[in-house]
Amino acid sequence: MSVASSVLVPYASYLRVYEPLGAFPEPERGHWARYAGRAETPTAQDELRRSLADLLPTPPVPVPVHESGDAFVAHVDGVVVVCPWRTRLRGWLALEELGRARDADPARSLPGPVLDAMLPPVVRAQVAADHERWRERNPDARPWIRTAVWQVPVRWFTLFADEEREYEPGDPERGAAPVLRYRTPMVQARRRLARALKTLRESIDEGPMTEGVVEIGRWLEEFHPRALVELDYGGLVHVLSPERLAADRSAADAAEGVAALRDGDGEGAGEAYGRLAERWRAVRNLQFAN
DSSP: OOGGGSSOOEEEEEEEEEEGGSSTTTTTTHHHHHHHHHSSOOOOOHHHHHHHHHHHHSOOSSOSSSOOOEEEEEEEEEEEEEEEOHHHHHHHHHHHHHHHHHHHHGGOOOHHHHHHHHHHHHHHHHHHHOOOHHHHHHHHHHHOOEESSSSOOOOHHTTTTTGGGEEOOOOOTTTTOOEEEEEEHHHHHHHHHHHHHHHHHHOOOHHHHHHHHHHHHHHHHHTTTTEEEEOOOOOGGSSSSSHHHOOOOOHHHHHHHHHHHHTTTTTHHHHHHHHHHHHHHHHHHHGGGG
16 A cells, blocks of 8 residues: 555545536536446545645645546436546645635744745745646636635535435444535525525624625536535544534534524524534644644
8 A cells, every 4th residue: 555545534624516517518528428427436535645646756746737537426316417626726726725824824824844845935836837827728717626624614504404414424344434414406505605695794794704605605606506515524524523423513503593693693693603613613723733
């Protein structure tokens, strides 16, 4: 087993959009139709292993030279939907986010010497230049997958209902990890987001929560109305105990908070969001634990 393949999924969650084949122009549509017809398609763990393998050479390859031709595949009511990995684009965006995070809060980011050892400045500069040239040719490009490290952003939960929660405890003896995810049709996600945004704007001042909801809404508008939206706890299942995973009802807490705000119940909203904030603060703090 290689070094890369022996590493666990990173402590990240994912918000994904799966689109029907009809949303893609030819020849991409034909590619995904043939791809979805394969007996087996790669998993999130496979994507991770490939990315980690690129970081082993000297100098490392933080962003693939070529865009991935892989995707996640699902079936919804007999319809094939795909979520392209777009690993190269997401690599560029992740490095941009890393830079913004360091500028915003250096104390909670990778120390400069550590970052330079992992990704030398000359490598980061070349990657940024490559991205800028690519963006000039592809100004409308957007990822089908969003990633959050050591948390699930609270605004993501506004897209889902508690009854859409899917939890599988896993089986350590068979090497099966737990799975916790939500899936909903795009029309439902947009409807819930619009209601949440209306309530937030009527109840509280403009701030990070409202801005985050607006930004997610703009992203969702880029996709087919019959798409599927998925929130996957990803590698976070490795840092949460089975008891905490089973008891986690974050989407229900988010919905309760929005409903309380809509009804003018500030105390009820505070209690619901307090549960959410405390739950995810505890998870984020684990990244600084020995």
